[in-house]
Amino acid sequence: MSVIDVFHAPRDFTFSDFGTRDVSLSDGDTVMLRFPRLDASTVRALADSVRRHREETLARYSTDRIVNAIAQAVELWTDPSYSERRLAEHLIPAITGYDASMVRIELKRYMRMFRRRELLRFVDDELDCPQMLDEYRPNRSGGYTRLYGPELSFHVFSSNVPGIPVWSMTMSLLTKSSILGKSSFDEPLMPVLFARSLASVDPDMADALAIVPWRGGTVDLEDAAIGEADVVVAYGSSHTTEAIRPRVRAGKPFLSYGAKIGFALIGHEALRADLYADTVHRMAIDVATYDQQSCLAPQTMFVERGGAVPPAHVAELLACELESQQRKYPRSTPSEEESLAIQRLRSAVQMKALMLGAGPLAGACESDDDSMASDDPFVIQSRSDTDWTVLYYPSVGMADSLSTPLNRTINVVAVDHVEDALPVLRPYTQWLQTCGVALEPDRLFAVAQRVGAMGIDRICPLGEMNRAKSGWHHDGGFNLLDLVHAVDIERNTDVYCDGFDMDVE
């Protein structure tokens, strides 16, 4: 049985005690994941170590140098035979339960978001003068500004989508921060593999990183890490992030990325006879990718009437597409609790349909003209288990909740105009994030104006909801600016200081 270390620490740091976990692979093999057993003092020592290494490396590096180092590490991942990539493709499906092909394709796409040209986008998008991360540069008010990143950031990584830690690790590195990362046992691998890639490119720089897994909610370890860090970045369920928030002292930056609800707005123009099949395919991809576990994924899709196929047919088509996705990328197995929630929701909507006199047989009673068809709620579900579920509602008022139990469970809501969907989003403001759109260009910006005002912070093409682009202002915040603080040399300070130059008159 092979042993895989799921931790990364500076080369001169040694752990004394280790624990292990076995993971069974699809080919029948078992691998042993090894990780250090920690106490609060070890966490503090780790923090101290990466901070010291940062002084020698990141703190002295230019932003260009850091960009290049990350880019080289990421470039390794574009090689299908790269050992860490192969390890990720082999082990992550076994650890997470996600389909292996889906993991392979999504990870490949994801890592390409951090190639050099994309890293420049992250930097240049937010900073008028990226060199401000390196030195004092003239600002617009006549003085000079330099941006300082935190000495140490503490990251709480989530396990829902493999690879997400790469994003937050990269942002911290670009601000020259050392990193103490707490990974999840549900997916401890990817942040460690990325740290190893960095180590192979610049071992000294990688000594400013430590990644260790521990069980979420282990308060003494978390408090030790929070206490050491200058910035805390937490990913995970709202439960996770809210448990950490009160323990971060006031004034210490705390960035949290918790649960969100994604929506899609599908205009009638995307349901033209020559387009509807592609539109439905894109809808299915958004639902199937990572089983809606990503905060980017849709939970309710609003479909406009007036296209070549009515919204009810779109729901039926989506059901078939989800069945195809299930054959292609089988869903991971949800927990008992999640399965029950799906079953409960199915029954509730079926019951609602029955109360309205529709029932499961409504489909057969349609009249000649589809637009005249009886339009009642219905449920289409996978023949086996809870693999996928489409819940159709003929009007916005009929859906009890716009969120679903996930795991490929999607609401399809018919609207006369996509704009009709906006008022019902209001109660969800704090959960809003991604909005997938299939709209003609004239409507794109009009709708964007309105959804932006409601709390949506990402508008993207239908079919790409799970693939945020580099530079996206994650949850409406700034990737780099939220991590740094600015120091200004005020206007005239330089002139005043010139007065102390013996040679100046």
Place this chain on the structure above:
Amino acid sequence: MQHSDLLPLDGRVAVVTGASRGIGAAIARRLVRAGACVVIDYVSDDERAQQCARHIMDDCDAAGRVITCKADVTDAGQVRDMVSTTVTTFGGLDILVNNAFAHYSFDPRNRRTFDAIGWNNYAAQLEGCLKGAYNTCEAVLPQMRRQAGGRIINISSNLVDSPIVPYHDYTAAKGALVGFTRSLAQEAGAWGVTVNAIAAGLTVGTDSSRATTEDVREQIIKSTPMGRLATADDIAGAVAMLAGDDAAFITGQTLHVDGGLVMR
């Protein structure tokens, strides 16, 4: 849902049009034997239809799994009522077999030559075959879409590919049915519905083939690799195959069930 090998269509619901006799009755029997609930559609003879249903139920030990339903497939209203009855009785509709067609006699001696045939003859055949299939498909598709799947099997003829005797009107209508099958398959695939056709060879023991002369039969047999004519059970077997799970990925096809007379 897993289906046992013994009852591959267990729990499925089928409508077979023109099923009180001949090939239709054989198809109904075969689907019942495979575990399906079957609606026997017929157009005129109540007595014969009920007798057919009774025989099938007795032979297959399938009490409660077979009903008869009188509906003229050329009448959209009657077809819709039949589909509605099917769904309320059996709780769904998974398989549609379009077997009904306007009465025709394969009589080589008395066939109408092109000069003698009128457009009204073509129209009658198109009405029975193509409009009938259109009506039934139009009525069952909403249900199949809601179930995220279904099987439609249209009974055509090998005369489309090899008109040994040129029964112009009949063959033209069956050819139209093949085009109908392919085009519908293209669109219905997105709903998980397969649409296929069976090109049946001359089938013994049916009312339509009774007038076929011995010399034509012999000529067909001589050209058929399997050395015999089709039986209604041969056609029924192919229908059962296309209705089963093993044919889940077959659509838009025309399966020749004629002992190899036509090879494509």
